[in-house]
Amino acid sequence: MVTIGFAYGFxxxxxxxxxxxDSKINVSISVESWIASTITLFAPIGCILGGYLIDKYGRRSMLICGHVPLIIGWAYTAVASTPGDIILGRGFVGFGIGLALSAPRVYMTEVCLPNMRGIxxxxxxLAMATGITIQAGLGSIIQWTSISSINAVYSLTLFIVNWxxxxxxxxLLKRASVGEAEVCLRKFRAKDYNFQPEIEDLIDFKNDNEIRKLTFKQQMAALFSRSSCQPFLLMTTYTLFGELSGASVVSLWTVDMLQL
Known part of the structure; x- marks a missing residue:
């Protein structure tokens, strides 16, 4: 999630x-707008694709693969020689943060203790805000090409560590077996933790909701069901009001706004 803050703060x-x-790349006001907004153009594509892929290939897989476009985007931005190169690099980064947006949240809530999920x-x-702050701090002392390289190294480090x-x-309970889910749950709990009630709750949840691999037709039916549309509309409305309040504008144009 820090990488998303990097993208917005950059x-x-x-x-x-x-x-x-003394800048080697000259930009117009129009190009500046493209540099700032390109990530928001490509992020929704990554969000939609990422939501599908984390259910198809797993949370861990997306935590790993989601960093690939980020590495490419930041590395390409670091060696950019024209405004178009910067915009293209930002496009890769935008697609990457879209992929990275849902996987960490889903993974954390699924592996942590039930009574800790709210916290x-x-x-x-908090991590996104930290990333934005780090970018602002780095931008006050070093050039943007060096910042891009640092961001690329950070994404590469996470790509390796997440393996x-x-x-x-x-x-695993949905796609594999109860035994594999039990072995995996042990890795996230202390040795003296009584995980049996928790695994039984997961099994009951699976049985009650008939969790199984769905066909494409079943997935579309579930997508447009009332239980899916209501929370989707709620979150869309929340996001809409957040964007209209200027949350993204402030993070993308912070320096300019503070200098006025």
Missing amino acids: SAVVIPQLRAV VGSFPN RLPESPYF
Whole structure:
């Protein structure tokens, strides 16, 4: 989730640097807008695809693969020589943060203790704010090309480290067996933890909801069911009001707004 903060905070520091007299890349106001907004254009594509892929291939797989476009995007931005290169790099980053948006939240809530899910659920927003703050701090002391390289290294580090993560017990319960889910749950709990009641709750939940692999037709029917549409509309409305309040605008243009 910190990488998402990196993506949103980057434009606030790169655009003022591109305006500098000694900048090797000259940009117009129109290009500045593209640099700032390209990630929001490609992020929804990654979000939609990522939501499908985490159910098909697993949370762990998306925690790993979601960093690939981020690595490409940041590395390409670091060596950019034209405004178009920066915009293209931002496109890859936008697609990458779309893929990375849902997997960490889903993974954390599925592996943590049930009574800790509310607290853990607040961590992603804190991590995003941390990423934005880090970008602002780095932008005050080093050039945007170096910041892009640092961001690429960070994503590459997570790509490597996440290979050691086990899959979530809930996903294994859906796609594999109870035994594999039980083995996986042991990895997330203390040695003296009585995990049997928790695994029984997962089994009961699976039986009550008939969790199984759905056909494409069944997935579409579930997608447009009332139980799916109501929370979707609720979250869409919440996001709409958040965007209209200027949350993204502030993070993307922070430096410019503070200089006015």
